[in-house]
Amino acid sequence: MKNNGISKERKKYLNKVKKNKLLIILTQILILVGFLAIWEILANKDVIDSFITSQPSRILKTFMNLKSNDLLMHTKVTVYETLVGFGLGTILGVAIAIILWWSKFLAKVSEPFLVVLNSLPKVALGPIIIIWVGSGTSAIIAMAILISVIVTVLEMLNGYLKTDKEIIKMARTFNCTKLQLLTKIVIPANIGTFINSLKVNIGLSLVGVISGEFLVSKAGLGYLIVYGGQVFKLDLVMTSVIILGIVAGIMYGGVLLLEKFIRK
Amino acid sequence: MNEILEVKNIGKKYQNKAGEVQALKNVNFRVKKGEFVSIIGPSGCGKSTLLSIIAGLEEKTEGEIYIESERVEGISSKVGYMLQRDCLLEWRNILSNTLFGLEIKGIKTKENIEYVKELLKKYNLYDFINKYPSELSGGMRQRVALIRTLAVKPKILLLDEAFSALDYQTRIMVTEDIYSILRKEDITTIMVTHDISEAISMADRVLVLSKRPGTIKEIHKIDFEMENRTPINCRQNPKFSKYFDCLWKELGVDEK
Numbered sequence: 001m002k003n004n005g006i007s008k009e010r011k012k013y014l015n016k017v018k019k020n021k022l023l024i025i026l027t028q029i030l031i032l033v034g035f036l037a038i039w040e041i042l043a044n045k046d047v048i049d050s051f052i053t054s055q056p057s058r059i060l061k062t063f064m065n066l067k068s069n070d071l072l073m074h075t076k077v078t079v080y081e082t083l084v085g086f087g088l089g090t091i092l093g094v095a096i097a098i099i100l101w102w103s104k105f106l107a108k109v110s111e112p113f114l115v116v117l118n119s120l121p122k123v124a125l126g127p128i129i130i131i132w133v134g135s136g137t138s139a140i141i142a143m144a145i146l147i148s149v150i151v152t153v154l155e156m157l158n159g160y161l162k163t164d165k166e167i168i169k170m171a172r173t174f175n176c177t178k179l180q181l182l183t184k185i186v187i188p189a190n191i192g193t194f195i196n197s198l199k200v201n202i203g204l205s206l207v208g209v210i211s212g213e214f215l216v217s218k219a220g221l222g223y224l225i226v227y228g229g230q231v232f233k234l235d236l237v238m239t240s241v242i243i244l245g246i247v248a249g250i251m252y253g254g255v256l257l258l259e260k261f262i263r264k
Numbered sequence: 265m266n267e268i269l270e271v272k273n274i275g276k277k278y279q280n281k282a283g284e285v286q287a288l289k290n291v292n293f294r295v296k297k298g299e300f301v302s303i304i305g306p307s308g309c310g311k312s313t314l315l316s317i318i319a320g321l322e323e324k325t326e327g328e329i330y331i332e333s334e335r336v337e338g339i340s341s342k343v344g345y346m347l348q349r350d351c352l353l354e355w356r357n358i359l360s361n362t363l364f365g366l367e368i369k370g371i372k373t374k375e376n377i378e379y380v381k382e383l384l385k386k387y388n389l390y391d392f393i394n395k396y397p398s399e400l401s402g403g404m405r406q407r408v409a410l411i412r413t414l415a416v417k418p419k420i421l422l423l424d425e426a427f428s429a430l431d432y433q434t435r436i437m438v439t440e441d442i443y444s445i446l447r448k449e450d451i452t453t454i455m456v457t458h459d460i461s462e463a464i465s466m467a468d469r470v471l472v473l474s475k476r477p478g479t480i481k482e483i484h485k486i487d488f489e490m491e492n493r494t495p496i497n498c499r500q501n502p503k504f505s506k507y508f509d510c511l512w513k514e515l516g517v518d519e520k
């Protein structure tokens with residue numbers, strides 16, 4: 001790093017790295033554009049039935065016409081539910097993991113329950129949730145929480161319990177309290193695990209929200225997808241799926257930003 | 265009172281599912297103020313256990329520890345402990361790492377922070393206080409770990425193979441540095457090592473532990489009769505190989 005005069009070889013190497021990166025991005029764009037173009041052409045030539053497969057230009061039209069299908073409103077609903085489910089699921093998961101780290105006894109007691117709950121397909125609990133908390137936004141958020149919380153607990157607890165024993169010993173030599181151990185060693189040492197949990201939870205809370213919307217069927221992209229499928233509005237279904245992809249991408253970007261901020 | 269530590273009849277049995285392990289038995293010794301004592305012994309003989317008991321991290325099953333004639337139970341603030349790895353916290357910068365002990369003990373006062381900064385200046389680390397551990401060399405990291413330990417002003421310092429993770433050259437250098445720091449700050453030190461040369465080059469006395477259950481087999485006085493003793497010039501002293509041979513034989517008896 002000290003050497004500011006970059007050598008020829010170094011320049012060559014850096015150029016090569018840059019070129020390689022560019023090539024990858026170009027190929028990715030090419031694949032995407034090619035796929036859309038072929039889709040569009042095949043649909044135009046009636047090789048595939050655009051009634052069943054939809055078609056990029058029609059998706060774009062639907063997308064541009066956000067108001068006609070209340071797309072914007074439905075997107076807002078889904079984003080709101082996902083954010084709330086994601087936030088609460090993560091907070092709850094971390095809180096439970098901390099409690100279980102604190103009490104080895106509780107951790108041992110809850111182990112089999114957590115394992116079973118983790119393998120259980122949470123969607124199967126959907127109807128029960130709707131009966132318990134009512135058929136509305138809260139049921140959908142409950143689904144999102146349910147799906148993300150158990151994984152978060154297991155991941156975070158695993159990280160906490162695996163905190164470097166030598167470092168814990170070092171902290172103990174200063175006679176640190178358990179609370180200090182938690183806040184000054186265990187939690188900061190597991191920031192990486194936490195970021196990973198966030199990344200995983202974006203996907204999981206979206207699964208929770210969409211399957212919740214399937215079941216509740218009142219609003220949201222999940223509702224649009226079910227509705228569009230039933231009335232054979234494939235343009236609407238495809239557009240909703242694409243918006244979902246964009247939402248997921250933006251949230252992921254948000255977590256990456258957070259990660260950069262924390263690890264600056 | 266010239267005596268700072270008395271280890272009296274210490275015994276330790278570990279219990280676990282597989283059974284019990286007698287790690288230490290009847291360990292007795294005393295350490296004078298300002299003295300440097302090395303402990304050597306075959307691996308698994310209970311050296312780390314002994315230090316952990318003196319530091320109060322591990323419960324003893326028999327015996328007593330006295331520091332400045334007071335009986336100690338549990339973790340004592342008079343004892344500092346340095347482990348094999350430097351255990352620096354990667355998410356804190358160097359200054360914050362050296363203040364860690366003060367922070368934990370709730371004594372991060374202006375005076376104490378000044379004291380730490382003095383130490384950092386004295387031992388050529390002050391330019392690095394805003395850097396992170398990953399940006400420092402192994403030897404520097406070890407010095408940071410030492411300052412973190414000294415920051416809380418322990419009366420006795422315990423070193424558990426504190427240099428064994430370093431490569432040979434760094435290790436000789438760090439030994440030199442740390443020895444001079446300890447002498448300047450007049451810290452009583454007990455150092456565990458598996459390296460006979462290292463033990464001789466720093467110690468006023470070397471305690472030899474037997475194989476498990478560890479007990480004191482022999483105590484050797486080391487005296488190079490030098491004015492400005494340092495680990496390196498001890499290694500060059502003619503007496504060095506004599507001590508070495510003697511301890512080598514002492515350890516060898518157990519190996520067969």
Ligand SMILES: Nc1ncnc2c1ncn2[C@@H]1O[C@H](COP(=O)(O)OP(=O)(O)O)[C@@H](O)[C@H]1O
Nearest residue numbers: 278280285287306307308309310311312313314
């Ligand atoms: N927590 C523990 N539980 C059971 N046995 C242990 C434990 N810690 C150490 N021992 C055993 O005690 C003996 C002494 O260990 P240790 O003090 O680490 O030896 P040394 O530092 O001399 O290599 C070893 O045989 C080790 O296996």
Ligand SMILES: [Mg+2]
Nearest residue numbers: 311312313425
């Ligand atoms: Mg050991």
